[in-house]
Amino acid sequence: xxxxxxxxxxxxxxxxxxxxxxxxxxxxxxxxxxxxxxxxxxxxxxxxxxxxxxxxxxxxxxxxxxxxxxxxxxxxxxxxxxxxx
Numbered sequence: 001x002x003x004x005x006x007x008x009x010x011x012x013x014x015x016x017x018x019x020x021x022x023x024x025x026x027x028x029x030x031x032x033x034x035x036x037x038x039x040x041x042x043x044x045x046x047x048x049x050x051x052x053x054x055x056x057x058x059x060x061x062x063x064x065x066x067x068x069x070x071x072x073x074x075x076x077x078x079x080x081x082x083x084x085x
Contacts, residue, residue: 007024
């Protein structure tokens with residue numbers, strides 16, 4: 001988790017604010033993960049539920065809504081790319 005957290009922070013900083021140092025291919029990373037441990041639709045549903053719950057507990061307002069909308073988009077694109085839709 002210690003190694004993963006800075007990467008996630010960079011990803012969301014780039015995704016939301018168009019700044020940061022994230023340069024990885026998020027689709028490729030999840031394709032590799034899926035080849036080792038099959039990701040299923042319910043994994044994305046669980047992730048979105050936890051993500052939204054965390055955002056709701058810590059933030060409010062337009063930026064909170066924006067990150068939750070972006071999370072749905074990210075999860076949707078990943079599911080399409082992985083053939084989980």
